Amino acid sequence: MSRAADLRLRDALDAAAAGVPRGPLAASVDRLIGRYREGGAAATPILAGATDVLAYALYRMPATLAACSAMFRQSAFRLPGIATVVDLGGGTGAAAWAARETWPAARITVLDQVAEALQLGRQLRADESGTVDFVRWRAGAAVPAADLVTVSYVLSELSAPDQEVLLAAALAAAGRAVAVIEPGTPSGHQRVLQARRVLLDAGWQVIAPCPHQDACPVRPPDWCHFSARVERSATHRQLKRGELGHEDEKFSYVVAVPDGPPTGDARILRHPLKRKGLVELQLCRPDGTASRDVVTKRQGAAYKEARDVRWGDTWSDG
Structure with a gap:
């Protein structure tokens, strides 16, 4: 991730949080962290209102931006000239920031069911150049066609059948690539492996991170994951009660295309x-x-x- 993108996001988040009491934000962060640690599909949206949305953006967007930027860096050499991107369940648009950094001329659409998340996403990009649309969307609705469809940190919130429905929607909409990214935990890696199997069963070819189409050779207790360095802002450290000026975001991912030769x-x-x-x-x-x-x-x-x-x-x- 470029330092410029990190600083632009940090400035936008600080502006959005200006004047907002830290107590409710910190309480919301604690609740959200607890919810994510519990895992499992959510019966209702995890982000329950504007305070949750802002808290989530402050403590998660920098890490998601770093992870998605690393994913694109590791696979973009196989995806030149991406002109359109759709991010399914993209929330406040962290993956959109990474896509804009990687393909500056691309038209990007963020789809999500939480109106407050979309509104904050628009606010954060208000002073940015380029076209990023934030559109209300619910599972089962049509997904606009795009060169690249991303599914970023979404699968953990869905049941196994709903994960397959979402991946099927991504495959139907994507013209050139589908990218799935999850936390770099053993459970996150398992969700990525399941997504990889759906992509391969659909006849698509994995181009990253795997250099082959065979079963994953990384066996438990190990798991395949990668790392991206995140520089913490003062607000970020305060909300997460962290002392270090940085953290390392672990992530697992898979990128697939309809056809093409292996990397070698x-x-x-x-x-x-x-x-x-x-x-x-x-x-x-x-x-x-x-x-x-x-x-x-x-x-x-x-x-x-x-x-x-x-x-x-x-x-x-x-």
Whole structure:
């Protein structure tokens, strides 16, 4: 994620929260955190009103922006020229901020059932260039066609049958790609694996993070996830009662396209371990396996490249 996008969102959130008492916001954050930790489908919308919506935006939008930006960075090389994006259940529009950063000319539509979330999303983008529409939408209603359809941090709020209905709607609307992102927890990874199976069963091909179409080789108690650094604002630290100026948002995701050749490159599954004269990489490989690769200084150019790669990057498996 670019520092500019992070600062623009931070400024917009601070402006939205100006003059709002911190007590009710902090109480709402505590309630929302408790609700998300409980997990499971919600019988009613988790965001019950304007205070919940603002609290959610203040404590979650920076992390969601960072995670979605990382997801797009890890897959956008396979998705040049995206012109239209629809974000299903996009709330206040964090994924839309990431999409705007990645494809500046794209027309973006955020669909959600919570009117207050859509209203805050419009307010946060009031001074931003480009076109982002926030539209009231309920499950089962038509989804406008788009090059890319994103499903961002939504599946955890739905029952298993409703998850499949939402993914079917995303597949029907998407012309070039579907992207699903969930928290980087074991349960979040399981939801992503289920979404991956729906996408593959529909005849689509996974392009990220997996370099293959086989079963996930990462086995419990481990799980496939990635990390994005989030710089905390003063308000963010206050509401989350955090002391550090940053946090690391863990996320799991899958991006699929209707057709296209495989990447041919492995995916780095953990922070590269750098020691004197060598770099150790944990890789998911195009042959459907996951294993360790050690790159030594004797390998010259490969070693120099290994010193610069990050968790989530691709790696030539040749």
